[in-house]
Amino acid sequence: MMSSTILKEADRVMTICNACRYCEGFCAVFPAMELRRTFSDEDLKYLANLCHNCRDCYYACQYAPPHTFALNVPRTMAELRLETYREYSWPHAMKSFFQNNGLLVALITALSVVTVSLLTLLFQGHDVVFGTHTGAGAFYRVIPYAAMVVPFMALAIFVLISLWKGFATQWRTVGGTPQELKHWPAHRQAIWDVLRLKYLDGGGYGCNYPDDRFSMIRRYLHHAVFYGFMLCLASTTVAFGYDHLLHRPAPYPFWSWPVLLGTLGGLALLAGTGGLLYLKRQMDRDPAAPETLDMDMVFTVLLFLTSLTGLLLLCLRATPLMGTLLIVHIGFVLGLFISMPYGKFVHGFYRYGALVKNAIEQARENN
Ligand code: SF4
Ligand code: SF4
Known part of the structure; x- marks a missing residue:
């Protein structure tokens, strides 16, 4: 209630x-x-x-x-x-996750890193984790294919169901009908609003962020995070196709689509989240809800660390540090995945739902 x-x-x-x-x-x-x-x-x-x-x-x-x-x-x-x-939130029992969200997400991520580390050391051994591995399938020599792909596939399916259920509940709650959800012009308008981050432009002046002066900086940094995330998603999808359709397992050369997309995405994420974290430290706290501060901060830090470890892994993949970096990176990605339906990540889905409803309302009003 x-x-x-x-x-x-x-x-x-x-x-x-x-x-x-x-x-x-x-x-x-x-x-x-x-x-x-x-x-x-x-x-x-x-x-x-x-x-x-x-x-x-x-x-x-x-x-x-x-x-x-x-x-x-x-x-x-x-x-x-x-x-x-x-x-x-779905399952609804998970609603308490939004209480002390920052602390819980931080704990889950730490636990994910520790679990991946211990399991890899236990099953693969010290020599494999700290050895040098190069050539096709090098990552799978540290964390075997099944251990890497199966849990993430299962988790991804759960996350997608959970996000969809949350979105459907929101749609019902705000009075949306299944018919209205098929209003394609409204989706087109909402997607266009999202891609431009239209409503962070303050009618052309920008946000009053981090203080009372108008500025576009938050909008640009948020763009970097959004497009960086989408590029990383595209990189993972292309790599999945390379591995499963072309039977070319990672790592890939620098001038390949998965690495180029991942590098661009990782750099954009790093710049965007780093800039947002810097602004967050300077911001006026009076217009902020204190209960959301930790949730926002930990989510942004998690994205920052995930992109940082991903880029370090790319740079140092031919060295004995590859195993450690792979474990830490996978641990962060796992923490990110687990907390996706129960943290700041959901704001994108619910805001999209609100933008679709808004587009429908405005279209009706203008007809
Ligand atoms: S209602 Fe929200 S989006 Fe609109 S001007 Fe106020 S803070 Fe900005
Ligand atoms: S009451 Fe304040 S926040 Fe609301 S429309 Fe007027 S000036 Fe804006």
Whole structure:
């Protein structure tokens, strides 16, 4: 059951904003709000996931603290968003994972690295882990094919089911129908909004991040993380095809598609997450929801370490350090996979759902 205090506060905030409407040019939340006179719980959950947390409406607001209204839209939306992550999680018993999320994700990742290390040392032995391996199939000499592929395939299937179930629950909760989910023009609009990160542009000025000055830097860094992640995903998919369709196991030469895509993606991820972590240390904490800070931080650090170990593995794969780096990298990837449906990663899916709903609403309004 969602906390009624957070919903009441979100209702109060949106009701005042709906009378004011000063911030309507900043993002999609305000135009969506203006289509309503009152706000149901479902409306508020939808608006919370539509908010991109650009913070522009906090610094622009004449009713923000120290005004007695104490309006803090980004913080209220972030608190409600976290509640929706709990509510939409599948299996539902996993909702408690969003409590102390940062600590739990850090522990799971540490445990993943330790488990992969111990199992590899136990079954493969010291000489194999610390030896030099080159040529086709070198990685599988340290971690055998079945041990590498089978657990990840099983985990990937579970993660996909879990993310889909969460998305479907969100869609139902905000009043979406299965028919509306087939509204392709709305998907096209939402995908275009995602690819441009449209609502981190603050109507053309950027976010008020890390402080009250307008800046596009967060948008650009977020772009680097998003496209870096997609390139790494493309690299893994192409490598999977090379291995299973062409029977060419890794490692691959530098001028091959898996390595080129992975290197570009890894560098973009490293730059994007590194920059975001730097900004996070400087940011004004007043518009942030304290409960989400650790979750955001640990997720970003995990992406940073995963890309860093991946790139180090590429550079040092022909040395005796390859085994250790492979184990640590696989451990980080495992931690990332396990925590995907139960951490910051889900924000992309629920925001996409909100953008699709928004595109449907706006299309209806304009017809
Ligand atoms: S955040 Fe403040 S200024 Fe902006 S619409 Fe709401 S009440 Fe008005
Ligand atoms: S924080 Fe940004 S995205 Fe969220 S409601 Fe305010 S202006 Fe819109």
